[in-house]
Amino acid sequence: MRAIVAQRHQIAIPEEICKKSKIAIGDTVDISYERGKLLIEKIDESWEKVMKETKGAWSEHPVFKEMDDAIEIVNWMRGKE
Structure with a gap:
């Protein structure tokens, strides 16, 4: 299409x-x-809600602490910008 x-x-x-x-x-x-x-x-809205609720969970991680939220972490792990 x-x-x-x-x-x-x-x-x-x-x-x-x-x-x-x-x-x-x-x-x-x-x-x-x-x-x-x-x-x-x-x-999936429920997935996005869960990701936003985990904000701050990785605040001490050497790489993830610079990221804004779990969605950004997952995108980074998947190789997305």
Whole structure:
């Protein structure tokens, strides 16, 4: 499927893809670029809530203490920017 990049770099995710991936209006997605491809992943709100609740848990870790929250730590561990 194809989509057109509009003003402000916006794209519309085709309805068929939204249904298959269970993405609904108002859902949060993670967009990343890996190996020449854009990846769009739905963020489970409960997962994001858990990650935010763990903020500060790694405050003494030599690498993680410089990061803002667990989401940033997980993204770093996955090699995402």
